[in-house]
Amino acid sequence: MTNRVALVTGGSRGIGRAIAERLAKDGFDVAITYARNAEAAKSVTDTVEKLGRRALAIQSDSGKVEDNTALIGKVVKHFGRLDTLVCNAGAYPYGGPDTLKLEDIIRTLDLNLRGVMIEAIEAAKIMTKGGRIILIGSAFGERVPLPGISVYAATKAGLVGFAKGLARDVGPKGITVNVIQPGPIDTELNPADGAASESLRAVLAIPAYGKVTDVADLVGFVASEEASYITGTALSVDGGLTA
Numbered sequence: 597m598t599n600r601v602a603l604v605t606g607g608s609r610g611i612g613r614a615i616a617e618r619l620a621k622d623g624f625d626v627a628i629t630y631a632r633n634a635e636a637a638k639s640v641t642d643t644v645e646k647l648g649r650r651a652l653a654i655q656s657d658s659g660k661v662e663d664n665t666a667l668i669g670k671v672v673k674h675f676g677r678l679d680t681l682v683c684n685a686g687a688y689p690y691g692g693p694d695t696l697k698l699e700d701i702i703r704t705l706d707l708n709l710r711g712v713m714i715e716a717i718e719a720a721k722i723m724t725k726g727g728r729i730i731l732i733g734s735a736f737g738e739r740v741p742l743p744g745i746s747v748y749a750a751t752k753a754g755l756v757g758f759a760k761g762l763a764r765d766v767g768p769k770g771i772t773v774n775v776i777q778p779g780p781i782d783t784e785l786n787p788a789d790g791a792a793s794e795s796l797r798a799v800l801a802i803p804a805y806g807k808v809t810d811v812a813d814l815v816g817f818v819a820s821e822e823a824s825y826i827t828g829t830a831l832s833v834d835g836g837l838t839a
């Protein structure tokens with residue numbers, strides 16, 4: 597299990613950063629993408645290298661078709677292979693019919709759904725036995741307990757259908773495809789002391805935000821050999837939001 601390579605999109609901050617670090621600890625060389633903040637990405641690659649693994653940061657906008665189609669090739673060119681893809685980059689538009697803008701709807705579809713589909717399909721073409729495709733969805737893809745998140749919920753629910761279908765396509769090659777569905781996790785996107793935190797805590801069984809490592813630990817397991825018979829499913833790490 598040495599020399600395995602993982603790619604984490606949106607790996608420079610938040611949940612993606614924790615996933616990149618966890619996979620490095622598990623022995624993966626790690627590529628991450630970021631959209632804007634090269635300095636944050638450099639800090640993650642420094643950490644991965646301190647853990648004794650090779651690292652690569654790629655500026656790549658997961659909402660852009662040309663970036664998505666080129667991404668997997670860049671990782672393979674650098675590392676020679678790709679074993680685990682974690683599609684983590686995502687947008688979280690908030691608003692109802694009166695406030696949501698058309699550009700928010702389009703950007704969210706492009707990033708949360710179309711980008712993931714292209715990246716995963718490109719990865720599936722080159723992955724071999726033991727390959728893992730892991731999509732970061734959301735508990736809101738399964739249950740929508742609050743107003744203002746219809747577009748976000750639709751994209752995250754869409755990932756589950758896509759994962760089930762792709763799992764059927766690549767299962768015979770020994771590649772698994774799964775969605776991990778976090779509940780509220782304390783990040784810049786959804787701070788535990790933010791405006792939505794009280795109403796979010798009210799719909800949880802464990803009334804507290806999760807940590808980025810709660811998600812990263814589940815990703816680490818799904819990426820491992822032990823999870824080779826888990827595919828085409830959605831796994832929750834959500835404090836009971838969907839209970």
Ligand code: NDP
Pocket residue numbers: 605606607608609610611612629630631632633634636656657658659684685686687688707732733734735777778779780781782783784785786
């Ligand atoms: P953050 O906003 O904290 O981090 C986002 C990361 O994605 C950054 O590394 C950012 O890089 C990168 N990024 C943003 N836009 C793009 C883009 N267009 N292309 C490539 N990379 C991009 O988000 P979280 O860590 O909170 O969320 C990560 C994932 O988890 C998302 O898919 C989100 O929907 C999902 N999720 C989060 C939950 C939460 O409560 N936090 C709950 C459920 C799901 P840069 O700084 O360069 O822009």
